Amino acid sequence: MKSIAIGQAGGPTSVLNASLVGFLNTIKDSKIYGVISGFQGLVENNIFLMDSKILAEANKFKNIPGAYLGSGRYHLKEDDFTKIISNLKKSGINTLVFSGGNGTMWTLNKIHQTAQKLHYPLQVIGIPKTVDNDMAETDHAPGFGSAARYISHAVRDISIDLESMQNFEQVRLIETMGRNVGWLAASSGLLKERSTDGPHKIYVPEIPITVEGILKDISGVIQQNGYATIVISEGIILDGGSNITIGKFNGRKVLGGVSSHLAEIIQRELGLKSRSEILGMHQRSSQAYISLQDQKEAYEVGMKAAELVFRDESGVMISIIRGEGKTYSFFLSCVPLEKVAKGGERRLPKKFYDFDKYNDWVRPLVGEGLQSFPPSLIGRSKSENGEITTR
The missing domain is CATH 3.40.50.450 (Rossmann fold)
Structure with a gap:
């Protein structure tokens, strides 16, 4: 036995x-x-x-x-x-x-x-x-599939909220789990159906990025869209430096805080009302x-x-x-x-830097029943004859 x-x-x-x-x-x-x-x-x-x-x-x-x-x-x-x-x-x-x-x-x-x-x-x-x-x-x-499902919904919902409030607040930086890899952050765009939908930019650890590059990206999104929903993996490295951490436990770095760090920079350098959102532990433990x-x-x-x-x-x-x-x-x-x-750690492969290809890969894992949202009136403009048209 x-x-x-x-x-x-x-x-x-x-x-x-x-x-x-x-x-x-x-x-x-x-x-x-x-x-x-x-x-x-x-x-x-x-x-x-x-x-x-x-x-x-x-x-x-x-x-x-x-x-x-x-x-x-x-x-x-x-x-x-x-x-x-x-x-x-x-x-x-x-x-x-x-x-x-x-x-x-x-x-x-x-x-x-x-x-x-x-x-x-x-x-x-x-x-x-x-x-x-x-x-x-x-x-x-x-x-992974359940966490990816949660993130795709949470980011879409937070972005819809920001779209409604863009006369008060322009930028939201949403920080996901993932440690040193970008699989979870990449899943945030799964429910994006139109170019104006959030997330407007996704930053993963596998792709080098600078603060200057992020500021330039956000300026472009704001100019085109009026608001910017930005997703950031907790493990991204800015300007070739080190991960931002909230401390160590038994020699293990506890990552976190990069969204609030960037929110302060965006507010200061671009003068845009910015808010950081850390999705937190619910990413990995949501029954819903x-x-x-x-x-x-x-x-x-x-x-x-x-x-x-x-x-x-x-x-x-x-x-x-x-x-x-x-x-x-x-x-x-x-x-x-x-x-x-x-x-070791399996990083996001280069073929998935194209997030459309990544979405095709991840879609079966998050399961069925994903609900589409219709476009809102926000972000449309009136034509000369007074009709509402999509921007």
């Missing part, structure tokens, strides 16, 4: 629990142990046997954002890896399954290597998860904007992890592979954890 410990690590998502439930509903004839609060729980041996009552309760969280088992980030020291193996061995656990992003897969690979060095037969499987979509060796990761496609894939990735357990695969992460053809399809495979760890 397999004795399996399962945990969740890193930032939670809207569909993280769907992967957990997919795994629990598929795994059979095994002892299942839950790990509380991610890798901290492994180090502190905060591991408990999930009885039938707990397993039934977990099912209720399939469509709930967050992390049912508790997640978070925990800085592991070198001797913690040996401690983790010791704790698993004491409980008789021979399989470890964890959901997470880049840092989680690096850590799982290290745990796998440590177990091999200590001659402990530990099966290790990674379930991908990240809203940033920066993981190597997978087309995308569960959590869960993509049903994302949820479906998250659940099936969990099911695939259970399948890999009984195929005795180890040292691997599940990978989502996009099918060929115009109609979206996907299938699941697996890749070595070592390869994922070495792949």
Whole structure:
């Protein structure tokens, strides 16, 4: 009989629990142990046997954002890896399954290597998860589609609001998550239907930009449009400098604040009323904007992890592979954890600097039911005979 410990690590998502439930509903004839609060729980041996009552309760969280088992980030020291193996061995656990992003897969690979060095037969499987979509060796990761759906709606709605208020306020700078990559920021233009619609400019970390260039862009948008909705990834670098941060935690830079920094510059240099908007944690944890496609894939990735357990695969992460053809399809495979760890952050490829091509790629992931907005009377002008015409 397999004795399996399962945990969740890193930032939670809207569909993280769907992967957990997919795994629990598929795994059979095994002892299942839950790990509380991610890798901290492994180090502190905060591991408990999930009885039938707990397993039934977990099912209720399939469509709930967050992390049912508790997640978070925990800085592991070198001797913690040996401690983790010791704790698993004491409980008789021979399989470890964890959901997470880049840092989680690096850590799982290290745990796998440590177990091999200590001659402990530990099966290790990674379930991908990240809203940033920066993981190597997978087309995308569960959590990203729902976050992209939220951002596309939020930016469109904020832009409509600004269009209505342009005699009072001219510029809004909307800051998205994404760390050092632009996948999320790029998704902000998915619902843009007309050239006058926001966002009017999108800035991603992969494309170098200067403050002077941003000021020039905004001046042009204002002249043509009367107002400017600007989307900025939290990880953009201005003038070849460094990311703007709000501090560090356990040596990890916490990015944020670039929108407010630029709002002050725009106000000062262009004399335009400017407001910064940080979309915040709701990007990754909104139940209202869960993509049903994302949820479906998250659940099936969990099911695939259970399948890999009984195929005795180890040292691997599940990978989502996009099918060929115009109609979206996907299938699941697996890749070595070592390869994922070495792949680092997956940046937005140059072909997607053309945001129309990017929108074609991302559209299936955000799911169906996207609502179009009609053009408003604002931004139209009267013709000589008094009729309203589109500018």
